[in-house]
Amino acid sequence: MDNTILKLDGITKIYPNGTVANRNISISFNKGEIHSICGENGAGKSTLMNIIFAIEKQTEGKISYKGQEINYSSSLDAIENGIGMVHQHFMLIPSFTVAQNVVLGAEPKKANGFIDMDKANQITNELAKKYKFDEINATDLVSDLTVSAKQKVEILKTLYRKAEVIILDEPTAVLTPQETVQLFEQLKGFKELGHTIIFISHKLNEVKEISDRITVIRSGETKGTY
Structure with a gap:
């Protein structure tokens, strides 16, 4: 095969x-x-x-x-x-939360068309748990994260898009x-x-x-x- x-x-x-x-x-x-x-x-x-x-x-x-x-x-x-790619130099927005970065450009929406951040937080935390990124929390600011954690956020971005x-x-x-x-x-x-x-x-x-x-x-x- x-x-x-x-x-x-x-x-x-x-x-x-x-x-x-x-x-x-x-x-x-x-x-x-x-x-x-x-x-x-x-x-x-x-x-x-x-x-x-x-x-x-x-x-x-x-x-x-x-x-x-x-x-x-x-x-x-x-x-x-x-197909997803994580570059050597991260492409995150420091002032955004982890979840905001993960879903950016493909945000879950409410019926009224507004971004559903509760859903975004839920999805992000579920992905982090599934892939054993234990230190990742959806509501943390990216600017507060270690370099290792920022890299994991980049990886989560690819996984959210089903890479x-x-x-x-x-x-x-x-x-x-x-x-x-x-x-x-x-x-x-x-x-x-x-x-x-x-x-x-x-x-x-x-x-x-x-x-x-x-x-x-x-x-x-x-x-x-x-």
Whole structure:
């Protein structure tokens, strides 16, 4: 049985100035796995993820999601179809609560058309409990949160939008060793719930610990999947 949920076939990215960021990259990602993309800074990892998330457009090659070739025009298309991404630099509004950030742009509404914040708080707390984000409370202000908690709010944003594939770009760069251990345990729970995690890192010791499979990228090219 083919368990592939996302497939890259011959992805090449060449910028107008001639810089080659990715060259002929082919990778298959399976449903319910943690698949790491490992390589040094500047290897082309983030560019490749931006292509999957439709922030950038590939020069050549195709992407298939759930067996269908996709050609999203923006990251909104990717989000609506179940692909989420957590960037190295968070995109949260500090003066908003956790729940306000989680539902932003897709708020639950009352019959009169106003935002139903009670519902938003309920949904956020239920998601936090389901995914074992125990330190997250819907009504807390984001400005009061630790960096680790802010990262979890970003992840909750993708889950609220029903992400099946979640891209994490260098997620441990901002975490303490203890927070990294906690994140890894939580990601293993995501896998058990059927999510596909694409874990971007240049830290080989970390990817060996967390991954079901590892694809190594060097100078914009894949060197193998292990």
